[in-house]
Amino acid sequence: MIHSGREGEPEGKATRGLHPRHRVDDYLRRGWWTAQTLDQTFRDQVAARGDATALVDPANRRALVGSDPRRVSWNELESEVTHLAARLLEHGIGRGDVIGVQLPNSIELVEVYLAAWSIGAIVSPLAMQYREHEVVTMANKANFAVMITTTEFGDRSPAADVLAARDRMPALRSVLTIGAAEEAADAGGSHIVPAPATERDRARIESRRAADPNEPNDCVTICWTSGTEGEPKGVRRTHFDWIAFSVATIDAPRVTVADILLNPFPMINMAAICGMLLPWLLTGATLVQHHPFDAATFFGQIATERVTYTIAPPALLWMLLHNDELLSKIDLSSLTRIGSGSAPLQPAMVRGWQERFGLGVINFFGSNEGVALLSSPEDFPDPDDRARYFPRYGASGVTWSSRFAGRVDVKLVDVETGVEITEAGRPGELRIAGPNVFPGYVDGENLTSPFDDEGYLKTGDIFEIAGDRNQFLRYVDRGKDLIIRGGMNIAPAELEGIIAEHPAVAEVAVVGDPDEVLGERVAAVVVLRPGAELALAELVSFLRERKIASFKLPERLEVRDLLPRNAVGKLLKRELRTRPTLTQ
Incomplete structure (x- = not known):
């Protein structure tokens, strides 16, 4: 049975050992989980990639935060991450502390993730659009110890907004800003400028790591999801399940070290973390950041950086397909495939991109809690099928290309009777189990359990079985009002x-x-x-x-x-x- 929290410990309090021991032992035995941690993965990539380009800032960074875009190698990134980790320790941040992060997609945002993980802290990212109402709600639910944000974002100051509401967040000990020196402003917080690590910084972090190493079952992120219960729910994840989850988003687009990835989605939840950040980290590719979505900047980055893989919303791809004037002005020649999702894909759109540009659109369906259905050109060469259907993992006599297929159990359940559906054409709720599924919500003991009696995640999404061998799942409707x-x-x-x-x-x-x-x-x-x-x-x-x-x-x-x-x-x-x- 899948459940949340360390056995014998109140849910929402544990930051170590989130998955129960019997589940850990089972998945380690199967090879679905390993002793790998995200911070060790980063150090391994630094050793392997060295002076190769690791990260590139948004091209419009100056308009966003008031400083010029940068690009850093893996070695430079590691040095700045070590410097930042040492500064976090100086501010009293340690294992299990939750860091609320409200930053645009940038080099610094990735550095905060990596620095926090290197000292056992937990990152809870917030959308830049969030204001006082959302920030206070999430800070108090997850007990933010510190907030890291920016002094400037367009025409407002997120740091000033947080400081103005600080008395409503009793657990918050400090507010930090991060960015170039010219971004520093007297907002009442402390500003950190990215810089190379000193020998003292390095010695301090290495000593800390040796004395208190991370475990793969440690909590590393708390992302936020909205549902029908009203207030946002904090989705906790560990090294174990994030790494297992990313198998799907690496295998479907076949991401390799040679790829240049362009991330246009806010790095706050599954789409960008599992779809871009983790494939980059686990393969050693190059990651180009983009924020907020701006078509001219986005297409300019594809051409300038020679991007090979990106993700884009269905509406943008549909619009482009019917805008010959715009297409004539942009260079997409470096792209080899595109990911899309968050809404049903139109067969005509997927077919159009394949026929006109030779680009396979990968169909993604996922959630923060652990749903991951991906239709790749390899498994669905017919673009119409790829738009309409997802793999039905476990279907008899069918082999899928991704390693993920053999590690995930899916079933459909009649929402009225609770009986499992095995025949085609009958709608039912999708339920899923496997190493990618999250261990539970913050304060989960006071929420309706997202798991059924057999331990499957109840997604609330309605699908039906389809295909001549019952090998497909077809999306029918969203079971929730989201x-x-x-x-x-x-x-x-x-x-x-x-x-x-x-x-x-x-x-x-x-x-x-x-x-x-x-x-x-x-x-x-x-x-x-x-x-x-x-x-x-x-x-x-x-x-x-x-x-x-x-x-x-x-x-x-x-x-x-x-x-x-x-x-x-x-x-x-x-x-x-x-x-x-x-x-x-």
Whole structure:
């Protein structure tokens, strides 16, 4: 049985030994887990790659944070990581301490991950769009010991925002900023400038490592996921399961040391950490950072850096395919494959990229908790099949190319009866088990368990069996109300709770409207109190005063006399969504 937390220890408190002993022993015996840790992997790559280029900053870094972009070799990166790790120790950060990190994709963001892991600290990354509401919530749930952020991001100061709310985060001991010397500002915190390690720094870190080495079952990250329970949930992960998870994202695109990877997704959750950071770390490839998404900068980086592999949202790939004027101005000749996901792929889009450019689009379906279904050109040479289907791991008589296929168990379960589904065409909830599955949530003992009685992760996503040999899974629908806007997850329950506080609102339902570019946009459907009036601009202003992230703000407001419900009073959100407008 899969469960969370070290046996006999309260869930949410342990930072070592998150997976139970019997699971560790089983997966070590099978060879699915090893004694490998992420910090040792980094040191191994430094020894192997030396002066080869490791990391490249976003080309538009100066516009983001006020300093010029850099590029560093593996040796230079290791020296700066050691310097940073020593500074963290000076600020009292040690094993098991949680570091809240709000930084754009950059060299420094990767350095924070590596430096924290080298001293046994835990990284909890936050989206740059998050404001006081989200930062305070997550800091208090995970007990951030320190916050590392930037003095400048576009037209605002994330460091100043954190300092202004510091009295609402009682566990927070310090606020640090990191970046070039010219980024330092008097925001009341301490600024760290990346620099080569001194001999004293190196001796201190090596002594620390020898005296208190990491274990692969240690917690290394707490990422955040939104769900129907309203507030975000902290997803804990160890060296064990992150490394096992990345097998899928290395094998499907066949990432090698020769690749140049371009990461356009915020490095805060599965898509960028497992899709880009870990494949880079485990193969020794070159990683080019990009943030926030800007088409001109993105395509310029592909051409200038000779990028071989990247990931992109489906809407961007669909738009490009129908924009000959833009395509004529960009150079994609270095690309050999593209990953996409977070929304169902259109067969015409996947087929178009293969036929026009000879590029195979890899279909990704994943989650922070451990879902990883990947359809590669090797397993799905027909682009239409690759867009529609995912591998049904364990299907009789079928062999898949990825090592991941033999390590993961999947099943579909009837959501009403709980009976496992084995026939084609009958929708059921996807459940998954294996070495990639997370050990549990922060404060998990106070949350509904994400695992069933057999230890499978209950994903909440609805699939059905398909294919002439029942070898495929076809995505049917999202079993949860989660809204995904531009790759960012939004929990309707959280927004509904805040909107319900507006004096004009009697009832509210938040849903996602389909959108060609962003995937979905937020819509609020309300029933007003007698005699009350409410306009969208007024509602948005009310929410801004609550200091929530701007990507959560509704873009449609609909006023109704009643919200639709079934015979037992359950809200029928499907009747509130606008119809899809995507071109087929």
